[in-house]
Amino acid sequence: MTVFEQVKGRLIVSCQAEEGSPFNSPExxxxxxxxxxxxxxxxIRSCGVEKTDYIxxxxxxxxxxxxxxxxxxxxxxxxxxxxxxxxLIAISTPLIAVDGTFxxxxxxxxxxxxxxxxxxxxxxxLIMADISTVEEALACVEAGADCVSTTLCGYxxxxxxxxxxGPSIKMLKDCVQALPGLxxxxxxxxxxxxxxxxAIEAGAWAVVVGSSITRPQVITKWFAEAVSKAAxxxxx
Numbered sequence: 378m379t380v381f382e383q384v385k386g387r388l389i390v391s392c393q394a395e396e397g398s399p400f401n402s403p404e405x406x407x408x409x410x411x412x413x414x415x416x417x418x419x420x421i422r423s424c425g426v427e428k429t430d431y432i433x434x435x436x437x438x439x440x441x442x443x444x445x446x447x448x449x450x451x452x453x454x455x456x457x458x459x460x461x462x463x464x465l466i467a468i469s470t471p472l473i474a475v476d477g478t479f480x481x482x483x484x485x486x487x488x489x490x491x492x493x494x495x496x497x498x499x500x501x502x503l504i505m506a507d508i509s510t511v512e513e514a515l516a517c518v519e520a521g522a523d524c525v526s527t528t529l530c531g532y533x534x535x536x537x538x539x540x541x542x543g544p545s546i547k548m549l550k551d552c553v554q555a556l557p558g559l560x561x562x563x564x565x566x567x568x569x570x571x572x573x574x575x576a577i578e579a580g581a582w583a584v585v586v587g588s589s590i591t592r593p594q595v596i597t598k599w600f601a602e603a604v605s606k607a608a609x610x611x612x613x
Contacts, residue, residue, distance in 0.1 A: 380420070380439045380471050380503060381524065381560050384583040387419035388573065389441065389562070391587030392432065398594070403431035409591045410436045422474070422564075422585055426461070430468040441505060441585075442470035448480055453532055455507045458483050462495055466502055474526065477506030477517040478533055488513060489520035496521035505562070509533040511551045514561075524560035525552060526585065531565055544572050546579055553580035 390413035394400040400409065410421045410432050422441040423429040429442040444461040446454045455476040456462060465473050475495065477488035486494065492504055506517035507528035514525040530548050531540035539545050544566045552561045563576035564585035573584045588595045 381582070383439055384419040385560075386577060387583055388417065389420040389422055389583050389585045390416075390418040390590055391422040391564070391585055392591050393422075393424045393587060394591075400591075400593075403428045406591075407432050407435050410438070413590070414438055419583065422587070426464045426468065429465065429470060433468060433470065439471045441472045441474050442468075443474040443507075448482070450534060452480075452534060453529075454480075454482065455528070459495070462499075466499060472503045472505055472523075474505040474507050474528070476529070477508045477513055477522060477525065478510075478529055479513055479516075480533070489516040492517055492522050493520040507564075508552075509536045511548065511555050514552045515555055518556060518559060524562060524582070525556065526562035526564045527552065528562075528564040528585070540566070543568075544576065546575060549576060549581055550579045 392406045392409040392413060394406055400406060406423065406428050413421060414436055420439040420441060421432055421436060423432050424443055424445050429440060433440050442465045443456045446457045448454050455474055457476060462473060475492060477492060479487045481487055482491060488506065492506060495504060503523045506522035506525045508514045508517060508525050509529040517525060527545055527549050530536050530545040549563050560582035562583050562585055563581035567573050567576055567584055567586050568589040573586060576584045
C-alpha cells in the first residue's frame with residue numbers, strides 16, 4: 378500500500394514544537410506522535426531532520442518530513458535548500474514537503490523550479506508541494522510534485538488576508554477541481570473537527586491538523602482569552 382493509499386480520507390497530525398516549548402526535542406514531538414497514533418491518525422507531519430528521524434524510527438506511521446526557515450521578508454519557508462532535502466532523503470523520509478510558492482530561493486529558483494531540480498536528481502522521492510494559490514499548485518504538479526497541500530495559503534505576502542478567515546476551503550476546492558485525481562491535502566487553520574470534516578467534504582485527499590492538537594500553549598491561550606472576555610463582560 379502506498380503512502381497516499383494509507384492516508385486517503387484520514388487525519389494527519391502535525392507534530393511540531395517551537396523554540397521555548399518543553400516539547401521541543403525529538404522525544405517531545407515523538408510523544409505527540411505516539412498520542413496521534415493512539416488517537417487514530419494515519420500519518421505524522423514532522424519538522425527538523427533529527428526529530429523526523431526519531432519519529433520515523435519509533436512510530437509505525439508514514440511521515441511527511443520538512444525543515445523550516447524564513448525568507449528575507451520574515452515569512453516562513455518550507456525545506457528551503459537542496460542540502461536539507463538531501464538530509465531528509467538520507468533518513469528515508471517517505472514524503473518530503475517543500476515550499477512550492479513562486480518566491481525565489483536557492484539558486485534564484487522559484488518553487489516549481491526547485492521541485493523540478495529535486496526530481497531531476499531524485500526521481501523516486503515523493504514530494505509534497507506546500508502552496509498558497511491554485512496557480513502555484515498547477516505549476517508544481519507540472520514540475521513533478523506528487524501531491525500538493527494548502528499549507529501556505531494565508532502565510533505569504535499575497536495571501537496573508539486569508540489567515541483572518543479560518544481555513545481556506547474555497548482555495549482547497551479550486552485546487553481539487555484544477556487537479557482531478559491528484560492528492561490535494563488540506564492544511565492551515567483546520568482547528569475543529571467540523572472544519573476537518575468540511576475539508577474532506579470539499580474533496581481533500583486527507584487533512585493535516587497541527588496547532589489545535591499539538592500546541593498546548595496555543596490551545597490554552599484560546600480558552601484563557603475566551604474565559605477572560607466572558608468574565609469582563611459579566612463584570613460590566
